[in-house]
Amino acid sequence: MGQAPKMIVTDQDRGMRAAIRDVLVDTKHRWCMWHIMLKLTDKIPRRCLENEELKKEISACVWSEVLEPEEFEDSWMGIMERYELLHVEWFVTMFDDREMWVPAYFRDFPMGSLIRTTSVSESENSFYKTFTRPRSNLVEFIMNFDHALAAQRNSSSKLDYMDSTIIPPFSSQLVLEKHAATKYTDHMFKRVQREIVDALHHCSTDGLLKDDVLEISTIKDKYSKSWVVTYTTSEDSYSCSCKLFGREGILCSHIFLVFKNRFLKVIPDKYFHVRWLKTALADVIRGPARCLTDPELLSDPNQLSKNKVADIFFSYMKKFDADSAIIDLFSVGIDELGKSLMTRIHEPSLADKDKPVKDFYFAEKPAVVRVQPPSVVSTKGSKSDSKSRLVSAKEKAIKLNSKPLRQCKKCGEFGHHDSRNCGRQKGK
Structure with a gap:
């Protein structure tokens, strides 16, 4: 990629942790929260399995983005004491490694709240699998990869066109909201719009201190929690103790309320993160706009x-x-026009078909192919031929519970067994 990533998310593999620490010394390493929280029901003692309040309290403590590290530690230890989990090995280990996965320790890291799991990587894998095959050779893979990129660029171009032509509905009369609509993409504008609405209807100014350098406002939100917004007059900059801008690159409702109180009509340019703007294109791939x-x-x-x-x-x-009827007619007309134009295009010859391959390799096709694609590992990944992935006991139990119950003719009970394996199944 030309440079090391700022952050990398993996599962709890110890070997990978050591490799990242030794090689990617400036990269922030984070564990996938989804993999960790998935183990929660397996690690909780049996006496607490039915306690839904315990699960809710742990989830609220772990997933919260507004807790500082000290607040998280106090909340975690309080839960451990109330439910007598202080000596459970898994909870002790996860607390010792809390800086690797808890969002409270990523509050000051840019985009730290958006990249918490490996779902981004998994979604990309799923997308590219629709274009590739497990036994493709190198040339086929490169061509299929180009088709995948073309599909993504087509979707991006369509969204760019929609952003440039459609005016989103407004929720207020603030000029700030209209200015945000001209800058942000449609998806991010809806996210910013919710912050603006919260500032107007759910936030209030609880205190204000001024001097020659600073203007400190205390803002109370809809949960009656207080946040401090600091305005530095010399630098014309704003900061909030909730740190939403640092995490996601968008302004919070608390700063928008200060904007409103100071009668600002436009959002300062320094508070527009390039990632969320309409004009932000991937220059490395598509070239500068x-x-x-x-x-x-x-x-x-x-x-x-x-x-x-x-x-x-x-x-x-x-x-x-x-x-929809006119859209159907429109698609039929385009299809017919395309077919009529195809009759004017000559059928490509064998030499024309081989030309992309020659241009890619800068060489003619050899008479004898000596290098063959490697053999596909039969037991790795969902694209393997054998489909022999080991299924855990938990997955088997979930699949079994999803099946309807049936009555056993031998014992008369309703369950997941029949007369042939009645005794053996009931014994298990």
């Missing part, structure tokens, strides 16, 4: 034609959005 009057862009007739087709398509889709 260029305006429509760019001479280089105007000199490319192929790109201009593509842009024109995209504009026509999305403009008609916006007009036909409310009528």
Whole structure:
């Protein structure tokens, strides 16, 4: 990637932890919270398995983003004392390693609240599996990978077009909200809009201290919890004790209330995180954004034609959005037009089909292929041929409980056994 990642999320593999500590010395290592919390029901003593309040208290303590490390430790120890878990080995071990997985220790880390599990990686794996096959050779894999990237870029282009043409509904008359709508993408604007609404209807100013350098406001939220917003006049900067901006890159409702009280009409540019803006494109992949009057862009007739087709398509889709019957007719018309145009395109020859491969390798296809794709490991991953992944006892129990009960003709009881294995199954 050219540089080490700022943070990496893994499971609790000790070997991986040691490798990351030795090689990626400046990378923040974090354990996946989902993997840890999944083990909770297995590690709780039997006497506490039916106690739903214990599970709720542990989840509220662990998953909270607003607790400071000291507050988390006090809350955790209080739970351990109330439910007599101080000497349970798993809870002792997880408390000793709390800096590896608890959000309270990632409050000051940028995007720390968004990257808590390996779900981002797993979703990417699932996406690319729809385009690739387990026994593809290298050339097929590269081509399928390009198709996957093209699908992502097409979705991104569609969202960019929607952001540039659709005006979202507003929840207030604040000029700040309208300014946010012009900057943020649709998804992030809805997130920021909720903070603005909370500032207007659920937050109140509980105190204000001023001097020549600082302006300190105490803001009370809808949970009656107080937060401190500090405005530094010399730097024209705002900070809140909830640290939402540092974690996610968006302003909190407490700062928006101070904006409102100070009659600000626009959000300062320093508080727009590039990740959430409409104009934020992946320059490394797609190149820097260029305006429509760019001479280089105007000199490319192929790109201009593509842009024109995209504009026509999305403009008609916006007009036909409310009528599914017209959309069906529109799709049929496009399909017929495409088929009629295909008759004018000559069928590519064998040499034309091999040209992308030659261009990729910068060489002719050899007469004898000496290097073959490696054998697929039959017991690794969901794409294996044997499907021989070991299933845990917990997964087996969940699958068994999902099956309907049936009556045994031998004992007359309702369960998951029949007359053939009645005694053996009941014995288990």
